[in-house]
Structure formats: C-alpha cells, structure tokens
Amino acid sequence: MKPIRIGTRGSTLALWQAHWVEAELRRHGFVTQIIEIGTSGDHDRGRPIAGLGVEGVFTKEIQRALLDGEIDLAVHSLKDLPTEKVEGLEFAASPKRGPLCDAFVSRKAASLDALPEGSRIGTGSIRRKAQLLHLYGSRFQITDIRGNVETRLKKLDAGDYDAVILAEAGLVRLGLQERVTSLLDLPFFLPAIGQGALGIEVRSENRKTLRPALDCLNDLPTYVAVTAERSLLRSLHGGCLAPVAAICVVELSSVALMTLLARVLSPDGSRRLEKQGTMVHFSQETDRIIETAVQLGSRVADELIAAGAGKLLR
Numbered sequence: 001m002k003p004i005r006i007g008t009r010g011s012t013l014a015l016w017q018a019h020w021v022e023a024e025l026r027r028h029g030f031v032t033q034i035i036e037i038g039t040s041g042d043h044d045r046g047r048p049i050a051g052l053g054v055e056g057v058f059t060k061e062i063q064r065a066l067l068d069g070e071i072d073l074a075v076h077s078l079k080d081l082p083t084e085k086v087e088g089l090e091f092a093a094s095p096k097r098g099p100l101c102d103a104f105v106s107r108k109a110a111s112l113d114a115l116p117e118g119s120r121i122g123t124g125s126i127r128r129k130a131q132l133l134h135l136y137g138s139r140f141q142i143t144d145i146r147g148n149v150e151t152r153l154k155k156l157d158a159g160d161y162d163a164v165i166l167a168e169a170g171l172v173r174l175g176l177q178e179r180v181t182s183l184l185d186l187p188f189f190l191p192a193i194g195q196g197a198l199g200i201e202v203r204s205e206n207r208k209t210l211r212p213a214l215d216c217l218n219d220l221p222t223y224v225a226v227t228a229e230r231s232l233l234r235s236l237h238g239g240c241l242a243p244v245a246a247i248c249v250v251e252l253s254s255v256a257l258m259t260l261l262a263r264v265l266s267p268d269g270s271r272r273l274e275k276q277g278t279m280v281h282f283s284q285e286t287d288r289i290i291e292t293a294v295q296l297g298s299r300v301a302d303e304l305i306a307a308g309a310g311k312l313l314r
Contacts, residue, residue, distance in 0.1 A: 003031040007075070008035070013149055015034075015036070018075045021198070024217060066202070066203060078193075079192040090204050097219070098173065099196050103181070103183055105164050105166055105180060110181060112136070121142050121161065121165065122144070122164040122165075123164065125165070127245050127265075130267055134265055134270070135189075143161070149171065167191075191247060197222055197226050220252060228293040231293065231295075232244075236305065236310075245263045245265075246261060248261075258278065258280075258293060262300050273304055277296055279293075
C-alpha cells in the first residue's frame with residue numbers, strides 16, 4: 001500500500017495536528033508519511049501577519065505542493081485557510097472541533113477586567129484587536145506579536161507584554177492548558193472563522209480515491225458548522241485576516257438545526273455589527289445539509305452587508 005503523504009507546516013502546533021491526523025489514519029489501517037513544508041508566514045516573522053499583504057501566508061505553499069503531487073493530503077489550521085476556492089483543490093473533511101474560545105494569558109491579572117489600565121496586550125489578530133478596542137476602548141495598549149505559541153509565551157514571560165490572547169485550542173493541543181489564566185467566553189468574545197477546527201484539503205481528482213481515509217477523519221457536525229462560517233466569510237469578501245468573528249452551532253438528529261452568530265467590526269473597534277440566523281433542514285442527506293449550511297452563511301452575510309458591513313471591511 002502506498003503511503004498517504006500528509007503535508008504540514010513545521011511549527012510545533014502544526015506538527016501536533018499532522019501527527020494527530022496520522023495516528024487517526026493509522027488506527028484505521030492506512031500507511032502514512034508526514035512531509036514538512038515551509039510557508040511564507042513562517043519565513044517572514046518580522047512583520048505583523050496583516051502586513052505581509054497576502055492571504056494564505058500559512059497555506060499557499062502547502063497548496064502548491066498538493067497541486068504538484070508532492071503530497072496527497074494537507075492538514076491546515078482551518079482559521080488560516082482562505083475561503084476562496086483554489087482550482088483543483090477541495091476542503092474535504094474536518095475532524096471533531098477542539099475548544100472554540102480565545103484564552104487570556106497573564107501573570108499580572110486573573111482576567112481582562114482585572115488588568116490594570118495601560119497594560120500591554122499582545123495579539124497578532126485584527127479580529128481580536130478590534131473586539132478588545134470595542135469592549136475596552138483605549139484602556140489597554142494592544143500591540144502586534146508574532147511567532148508560534150511557545151515564542152509568544154516566552155515574550156510574555158520575559159515581560160515584553162502584560163498579557164497575550166491565544167486560541168485555547170492551540171494551548172490545549174500542546175499540553176499548555178495550565179497557562180490559560182481565563183477564557184474569553186462566548187458570545188462576549190467571538191472566535192475566528194473555523195477556530196479550533198482542522199481543515200483537510202485534497203486534490204479534487206483524488207477525493208474519491210481518498211474517500212475511505214476522509215470518512216474516518218471527518219466529523220459531520222463540525223464540517224457543517226465550519227462550512228456555514230466559511231460561507232459567511234466568503235460572501236463578505238473579508239478574507240481570513242479581516243475583523244470578522246462567528247460561531248455556528250449544529251444539532252443533527254432527525255433534522256439538521258444550524259444557528260450562526262456573526263460579528264463584523266471596524267479595525268479600530270469603534271463600530272460593531274452583529275447578526276444571527278437559523279436554518280432547519282429536514283433531509284438527512286449529507287450533501288443537502290451542506291448546501292443548507294452554505295445558504296445560511298450567505299444569508300447572514302447579506303444581512304450584515306445590508307447593515308453596512310462592506311464599509312467596515314473596506
């Protein structure tokens with residue numbers, strides 16, 4: 001049996017995710033091989049992510065390797081994967097989602113509310129920065145931070161920052177959950193599109209061949225939820241670096257019930273728009289449920305655009 005070649009970034013977190021996928025595939029009898037691929041986001045660590053001026057800084061080299069046949073399957077942190085379709089590639093599966101929330105990490109306060117005025121908070125996310133500015137105004141100094149999870153924690157411990165905001169899922173996956181000071185709970189603070197989820201991408205021509213492997217990796221409620229969230233972002237033309245936050249909750253039983261809460265902010269946090277939508281689908285056909293998720297994301301995006309979201313994103 002030829003091995004399924006799994007492409008991934010070389011960061012500690014990305015490798016954890018790839019090895020998790022590998023272990024799951026091997027548990028089901030597949031032979032695998034992990035291939036590390038450098039990305040522009042990993043090579044250029046001097047500038048803020050938004051300053052790199054291109055979408056997919058952590059994914060496009062991996063996608064190129066997939067298109068060129070150097071790998072068979074790519075593992076992405078889904079929040080890093082652009083929603084615009086790449087011809088010849090498909091987002092084909094998403095394992096069960098991890099923790100959704102953002103985490104407040106600090107040695108100086110137990111929570112954001114307890115952090116002294118003027119404290120320096122590090123984040124590399126425009127979405128996080130915009131929500132912090134909307135909630136707290138000029139109370140804190142919110143500054144850019146780059147590097148992997150471990151690097152950011154070292155900068156915090158060295159006193160470069162009084163607090164940092166990180167994805168809870170990344171900390172948990174790396175066994176660093178004890179570093180979580182408190183969680184920024186929903187819906188007070190909404191996560192990025194696809195946060196906590198993995199995205200499995202394959203060549204379109206190989207999807208049928210890899211179907212047995214994809215089926216053992218995919219969690220349908222997660223896939224439906226992130227499909228709705230990604231449909232929202234794609235319809236907003238926001239891109240994965242935009243100040244857009246959302247969460248979709250999915251219940252699958254005799255019917256499919258999906259509820260999507262979405263938020264768009266101005267980068268300076270001065271304006272915030274929020275809409276929620278719910279759709280019910282009575283068929284148990286997977287393809288029809290996915291189509292409904294796409295429609296839900298598009299519908300909520302249209303409502304946000306009608307309320308002025310386009311101006312905020314521009």
